[in-house]
Amino acid sequence: MKFRSVFDIIGPVMIGPSSSHTAGAARIGRVARQLFGKQPEQVNIHLFGSFAKTYKGHGTDVALIGGLLDYDTDDERIVDALSYAEDIGLKVNFFEEEEEAEHPNTVRLVLKLGEEEMKLTGVSIGGGKVEVVELNDYELKLSGNGPALFILHHDRYGAVATVAGILAKHEINISYMEVSRKVRGETALMVIETDQSISKEVADEITGQPYMYNVATLD
Amino acid sequence: MFKTVRELIDLAEMKELPISEIMILKEIEDTGRSREDIFAQMSNNLEVMEAAVLRGTTESVTSHSGLTGGDGILIQEYLKSGKALAGDTLLQAVSMAVATNEVNAAMGTICATPTAGSAGVVPGVLFGIRDKLQPTRDEMVRFLFTAGAFGFVIANNASISGAAGGCQAEVGSATGMAAAALVEMAGGTPAQSGEALAMALKNTLGLICDPVAGLVEVPCIKRNAMGASLAIVSADMALAGVKSRIPCDEVIAAMHEVGLRMPKAYKETAEGGLAATPTAQLLQEKIFFSSSKKTRS
Numbered sequence: 001m002k003f004r005s006v007f008d009i010i011g012p013v014m015i016g017p018s019s020s021h022t023a024g025a026a027r028i029g030r031v032a033r034q035l036f037g038k039q040p041e042q043v044n045i046h047l048f049g050s051f052a053k054t055y056k057g058h059g060t061d062v063a064l065i066g067g068l069l070d071y072d073t074d075d076e077r078i079v080d081a082l083s084y085a086e087d088i089g090l091k092v093n094f095f096e097e098e099e100e101a102e103h104p105n106t107v108r109l110v111l112k113l114g115e116e117e118m119k120l121t122g123v124s125i126g127g128g129k130v131e132v133v134e135l136n137d138y139e140l141k142l143s144g145n146g147p148a149l150f151i152l153h154h155d156r157y158g159a160v161a162t163v164a165g166i167l168a169k170h171e172i173n174i175s176y177m178e179v180s181r182k183v184r185g186e187t188a189l190m191v192i193e194t195d196q197s198i199s200k201e202v203a204d205e206i207t208g209q210p211y212m213y214n215v216a217t218l219d
Numbered sequence: 220m221f222k223t224v225r226e227l228i229d230l231a232e233m234k235e236l237p238i239s240e241i242m243i244l245k246e247i248e249d250t251g252r253s254r255e256d257i258f259a260q261m262s263n264n265l266e267v268m269e270a271a272v273l274r275g276t277t278e279s280v281t282s283h284s285g286l287t288g289g290d291g292i293l294i295q296e297y298l299k300s301g302k303a304l305a306g307d308t309l310l311q312a313v314s315m316a317v318a319t320n321e322v323n324a325a326m327g328t329i330c331a332t333p334t335a336g337s338a339g340v341v342p343g344v345l346f347g348i349r350d351k352l353q354p355t356r357d358e359m360v361r362f363l364f365t366a367g368a369f370g371f372v373i374a375n376n377a378s379i380s381g382a383a384g385g386c387q388a389e390v391g392s393a394t395g396m397a398a399a400a401l402v403e404m405a406g407g408t409p410a411q412s413g414e415a416l417a418m419a420l421k422n423t424l425g426l427i428c429d430p431v432a433g434l435v436e437v438p439c440i441k442r443n444a445m446g447a448s449l450a451i452v453s454a455d456m457a458l459a460g461v462k463s464r465i466p467c468d469e470v471i472a473a474m475h476e477v478g479l480r481m482p483k484a485y486k487e488t489a490e491g492g493l494a495a496t497p498t499a500q501l502l503q504e505k506i507f508f509s510s511s512k513k514t515r516s
Contacts, residue, residue, distance in 0.1 A: 001222070001375045006246050007260060009333045009370035009379070009396075010341075010363045013267045016323030017282075017435035019334040020380055050382040050487045054433025056507060057284075057489070059326060079326045104382040104486065126380025126388075127333045171251075196251055 021058030024124030029067020037214035049104035154211035239361035242368035268342035275318025291318030312347025316447035339443030340393035377475035381428035384478025391423030397450035417463035427485035429492025432503035
């Protein structure tokens with residue numbers, strides 16, 4: 001079941017005009033921003049399918065930028081996100097891709113700050129609901145049936161146990177989990193799907209642990 | 220707890236509870252949140268809807284493109300003339316649905332029900348019917364839980380995305396949700412809610428998503444108006460005892476099938492239907508030429 005809560009249907013409260021192309025886009029931008037952990041100086045935005053065809057009309061561009069500035073779906077600053085981005089020197093480039101993606105509302109974000117780069121592919125599945133399908137070239141096998149937790153951390157023993165321990169303490173059950181890394185001892189990615197929602201407090205507690213870099217949640 | 224309309228209705232009948240209560244119980248069970256917390260969030264959503272209805276019926280909003288706005292007020296003024304052919308309740312609902320979507324198109328704050336493009340139908344019906352049924356605030360919040368329960372089934376068995384299933388998945392779903400919730404508010408049975416949903420959905424089957432210039436304005440706003448009126452008529456028919464010959468879950472499955480087979484040009488790509496008309500093409504050129512100049516100056 002992709003839609004789990006009554007608030008997936010009656011909600012979100014949002015800035016118009018489109019739940020998939022505006023609110024969903026803002027959410028994808030925000031997950032990317034949270035995982036990157038800081039304000040990028042440049043973002044390349046690759047749009048696919050309906051996103052590529054209609055993004056200007058739906059405010060998908062300002063919503064994605066709003067999300068990348070860490071705004072929520074109902075933040076009125078979304079309307080003027082372009083000028084807020086300009087104010088802080090965030091450079092944004094849009095690419096309308098011809099290639100066909102699996103879902104019509106797909107976007108790939110490439111966030112950059114100096115040498116650092118992060119790639120995230122998100123899909124807006126309707127009603128403001130989104131999924132992350134790819135992160136730094138890792139294809140994520142999330143079912144989309146539960147809330148998700150993304151953690152970038154130092155590849156080191158005990159990291160998984162620390163996170164699992166915190167989730168257990170808050171009575172959050174893990175339904176799916178994957179850990180991936182490119183180079184041993186460097187940055188690894190933990191992706192966890194849970195049965196219960198993950199509150200900001202729980203996410204903050206994980207962020208506060210040693211060797212955890214950035215944490216993002218998706219309800 | 221429930222995956223189909225049949226299961227939802229069976230559950231409500233077995234427990235002798237309204238659909239809204241079944242939805243609240245499911246939400247408590249699935250999220251572990253308290254009833255008060257869940258009710259308060261829905262109550263807040265109701266307030267957002269009310270504010271959008273109020274804004275669109277009293278203040279002349281205009282979208283960024285300049286294409287739409289002000290029709291909610293036009294219908295309100297016409298209503299005051301006392302000449303309305305469709306009757307006050309129906310036209311109130313229509314004006315409020317239009318008002319909500321005009322606020323949405325102007326990048327105002329709305330509550331998606333189930334999407335932003337279809338955000339006018341549910342509040343339009345709910346606030347349009349208020350004078351007639353005089354619901355308490357709690358009953359109005361319950362209306363949203365009932366609408367949400369049926370929308371939940373549609374979303375998980377078919378689609379609520381125009382890009383995936385066309386406008387039938389958005390305005391169609393919203394219309395069915397509003398019709399079903401209205402039946403409960405008017406004192407109908409859970410089974411009658413299902414009938415209302417089936418009848419509403421049957422009459423939006425095949426509705427394409429063809430937004431002019433890709434904007435959630437033309438024809439979205441007027442489709443919300445018609446969705447609100449269709450919802451009220453469907454609820455009335457169900458309350459009168461009329462039944463859908465095709466069971467509700469099968470209508471939802473049909474909507475899913477139609478959505479899958481619908482050409483891409485009609486699924487929010489702005490490549491077909493009204494979006495491909497000569498006038499739409501002209502409007503698109505005009506809007507994007509002038510708006511791109513505006514943002515760069």
